[in-house]
Amino acid sequence: MEVTKSVASFFLCNSLEVKTVVKVNGKQQDIAGKSVAEYLISADYDIKRVAVELNGDILPKTKYEETILKNGDSAEVVSFVGGG
Amino acid sequence: MMPTKKEWIKALKERHGTKLHHKISEATVAVCGLGGLGSNIATALSRAGVGKLILIDFDKVDITNIHRQQYKVRQIGMFKTDALQENLNEINPYIETEVHTTCLDENNAAGLLAGADIICEAFDNAEAKANLVNFVLEKMPDKYIVAASGMAGIGSGNEIKTRKISKKFYVCGDEKSDVTDEVGLIASRVMICAAHQAHTVLRILAKEFEV
Numbered sequence: 001m002e003v004t005k006s007v008a009s010f011f012l013c014n015s016l017e018v019k020t021v022v023k024v025n026g027k028q029q030d031i032a033g034k035s036v037a038e039y040l041i042s043a044d045y046d047i048k049r050v051a052v053e054l055n056g057d058i059l060p061k062t063k064y065e066e067t068i069l070k071n072g073d074s075a076e077v078v079s080f081v082g083g084g
Numbered sequence: 085m086m087p088t089k090k091e092w093i094k095a096l097k098e099r100h101g102t103k104l105h106h107k108i109s110e111a112t113v114a115v116c117g118l119g120g121l122g123s124n125i126a127t128a129l130s131r132a133g134v135g136k137l138i139l140i141d142f143d144k145v146d147i148t149n150i151h152r153q154q155y156k157v158r159q160i161g162m163f164k165t166d167a168l169q170e171n172l173n174e175i176n177p178y179i180e181t182e183v184h185t186t187c188l189d190e191n192n193a194a195g196l197l198a199g200a201d202i203i204c205e206a207f208d209n210a211e212a213k214a215n216l217v218n219f220v221l222e223k224m225p226d227k228y229i230v231a232a233s234g235m236a237g238i239g240s241g242n243e244i245k246t247r248k249i250s251k252k253f254y255v256c257g258d259e260k261s262d263v264t265d266e267v268g269l270i271a272s273r274v275m276i277c278a279a280h281q282a283h284t285v286l287r288i289l290a291k292e293f294e295v
Contacts, residue, residue, distance in 0.1 A: 049210045051217045053250045058221035076249050078217070083236040083263035084121040084208035084274075 023074040032071045037064040040077070051078045089178050096133045105133060107289045114138040114200035116188055116216055118164040120269055121232050122206035123154035124278030125285070130172040132286055136180040137172070138200055139165050142187040152271040193219055197227065202285050205231035206278070208263065221253060230284045234258040235277035237267045244276045246284050246295045254295070256280035 020032035024039075031039050036059060040047055052059045053076040059067060069075070087095070097105045113134050115122045118141035126137055141164040145155045159167040165183035172179055184196055197203055197220070205216045213231060220229045234257035235244060243258040257277050263269060287293070 046210075049214045051214055051221065051249075051253075053221075053253070056250050058218065058250075058253075060222050061218060078231075078233065078249055078253075078255050079259065080210040080213040080217075080231075080233045081236075081257075081260060081262040082208060082210045083234070083261070083269055084117055084119050084206055084213075084232060 020071055022069045022071070025076055032069050032073070034069055035065055036067045036069060036075075039069060040064065043077075045077060045079055049080045051080075052076070053078075086177060092176075092178050093133075100133070104290055107291070108133050108286065109135045111201050111285075111289050112136040112138065112199050113285055114140065114197050114203045115206055116140050116197075116204060117206035117208065117212075118143075118153075118168050119149065119206065119208055120152040120271070120274035121208075121235075121278045121281065122204065123164070123168055124275050125204050125206060125282045126168055126172060127154045127175065128279060128282035129285060130176040130179050132282075133176065134179065134285075134289075136182065136199075138182045138184070138196065139168055140184045140186065140188050140196060141165055142185060152269055152274050188216065190215070190219060194223060197224065200227060202228040202230060202288055204281050204285065205229060206281070210262075217253070225252070228252045228254075228288050230254045230256065230281050230288075232256045232277050232281055234261045235274050236261040236263045236269050237273065238270060239273070241273060241276045244273070244280060246280045248293075248295045254284050256284065 020030055021028045022031050055074055111134055113129055115126050118139055143164055145159045145162050145164055145167050147160055155167050163185045165185045169181045169183050172181055203220055205213055207213050217229055217231050220227055233255055239261055246254055246256045248254050
């Protein structure tokens with residue numbers, strides 16, 4: 001029983017080291033593996049109203065579907081609201 | 085009495101210092117959209133002595149604009165480009181303005197904005213804002229873009245901030261107050277946001293890139 005527990009915690013430690021975390025607007029989120037489009041939809045963004053910077057560079061909208069978020073990526077999503 | 089250009093420059097140098105004055109006066113700034121944001125940005129930049137402004141809008145001055153935009157009742161019905169050019173020349177007789185009474189789109193943007201060092205996004209429509217920002221960042225990577233999102237309503241003015249997103253991209257506003265919410269746009273809050281944008285432009289020209 002004791003052995004099983006330690007094995008489990010060993011694997012838990014391991015899985016913590018292999019993070020799947022992406023920083024979005026300064027907050028760590030467990031979304032690595034998702035495409036940018038999938039993330040934006042799941043977070044309720046309106047894709048027509050956003051600009052996305054990935055690791056400091058603008059990500060063209062045509063690449064939202066094909067770009068898969070990787071562990072350690074850093075994204076800024078700017079969502080525009082109306083008024084001016 | 086009209087001051088001479090020499091007198092005008094001397095007055096600006098007294099206020100800003102010679103070094104900063106030169107940086108400001110050598111710049112060309114494009115203002116895209118001449119509503120509550122754009123007309124106020126252009127007014128601030130004209131007073132500060134920016135060398136040249138490129139002013140772009142397709143619309144005419146309407147009675148519902150006067151409550152927050154830098155136009156006058158006698159200008160209702162004029163194109164905003166023409167009305168603003170007139171007002172800016174009255175403020176700063178030596179500013180150079182280039183006006184384009186047209187709808188900015190992906191076909192004409194590269195040409196109209198080519199001469200600008202810094203581009204201000206000052207549209208009212210959220211999709212148009214996103215389109216311009218994406219266009220400039222993708223196709224004109226040498227330009228700075230200073231955009232705005234979220235300045236509607238009667239919320240605290242202290243919620244309006246400038247955020248640096250990446251090396252050449254800044255966003256001003258509270259990033260949440262939509263114009264479709266109950267209270268529309270109010271002069272003072274829109275002016276705070278426009279002032280953030282104008283100030284960011286001047287700080288970029290002063291080579292102060294952090295917020």
